[in-house]
Amino acid sequence: MALNQSTVNQTTQIEINRSRETEIETIISRVHNALVEKGYNPISQLVGYIMSGDPTYITGHKGARSLITKVERDEILEVVFKRYLSEK
Numbered sequence: 638m639a640l641n642q643s644t645v646n647q648t649t650q651i652e653i654n655r656s657r658e659t660e661i662e663t664i665i666s667r668v669h670n671a672l673v674e675k676g677y678n679p680i681s682q683l684v685g686y687i688m689s690g691d692p693t694y695i696t697g698h699k700g701a702r703s704l705i706t707k708v709e710r711d712e713i714l715e716v717v718f719k720r721y722l723s724e725k
Contacts (some may be wrong), residue, residue, distance in 0.1 A: 653715055661716045664704045671701035687713060 653661070665683075672679040675696045686694035687710050695702045 653712055657712070658716055658719070661708050661712055662720075664708055665713065665716070667699065668695060668701040668705050671696055671699040674698060683713075686710075 668683070669679045672682050672695070675698045677696060682694045682696075686692065686705065690710060692702050692706050695705045697703075
């Protein structure tokens with residue numbers, strides 16, 4: 638797809654509804670807990686997953702790998718950034 642000047646100047650907007658946001662927060666929390674229980678650094682593992690898309694960064698313990706793949710990586714980032722920035 639060729640980009641014309643009007644396309645380049647437009648900003649794409651995405652927004653997750655509140656119920657989906659709550660579901661994603663729950664999944665992130667459950668995955669975090671499973672990673673901690675297995676002795677992994679949850680931040681490093683989650684960043685590895687988000688950057689690569691490789692679900693093997695996430696343990697299968699307590700179904701964490703299955704859970705994380707139910708959420709798009711951009712949705713995870715949106716929820717994390719929203720939470721972080723709201724606390725500033």
